[in-house]
């Protein structure tokens with residue numbers, strides 16, 4: 627009986643929004659293992675709702691613009707953790723230099739998921755079926 631109404635509703639947690647990398651590191655230091663980062667929420671939110679995981683503190687990093695970039699530096703292509711799948715699918719630098727990455731991103735789910743889901747979140751979530759790994 628308990629399970630029937632619990633599914634779909636996460637256990638309670640405290641939501642905190644971080645606006646800089648420094649602030650995130652401070653919060654992670656303070657909350658330790660009781661906290662998780664929230665990026666696009668495309669994997670974490672379903673897991674919380676299905677109660678496959680739980681968390682005391684959720685630190686929302688999606689607003690940290692410094693982590694959302696694609697650039698070339700010293701001949702390396704650099705992709706910020708908060709670059710979305712759509713950013714990667716549509717980016718000219720990636721299309722020209724690492725087309726397999728943009729193609730992989732293009733085939734992830736649907737436009738809604740690609741607009742919110744991030745490459746950092748995908749790599750941290752580490753689902754072996756994720757599109758980026760073979761690329």
Ligand SMILES: Cc1cc2nc3c(=O)[nH]c(=O)nc-3n(C[C@H](O)[C@H](O)[C@H](O)COP(=O)(O)OP(=O)(O)OC[C@H]3O[C@@H](n4cnc5c(N)ncnc54)[C@H](O)[C@@H]3O)c2cc1C
Nearest residue numbers: 663665666667668669670735743744746747748750756757
């Ligand atoms: C309907 C649906 C279909 C999907 N289909 C596909 C598919 O076909 N192929 C595919 O590859 N993926 C698919 N996904 C997963 C999607 O790509 C997710 O966006 C991605 O796996 C997680 O990214 P996120 O930004 O949403 O991370 P979140 O869900 O916010 O976080 C996931 C995990 O990573 C951690 N995390 C997030 N960002 C960071 C960071 N910067 N540093 C450290 N830890 C971090 C979080 O704490 C959490 O544990 C699908 C998802 C949905 C909902």
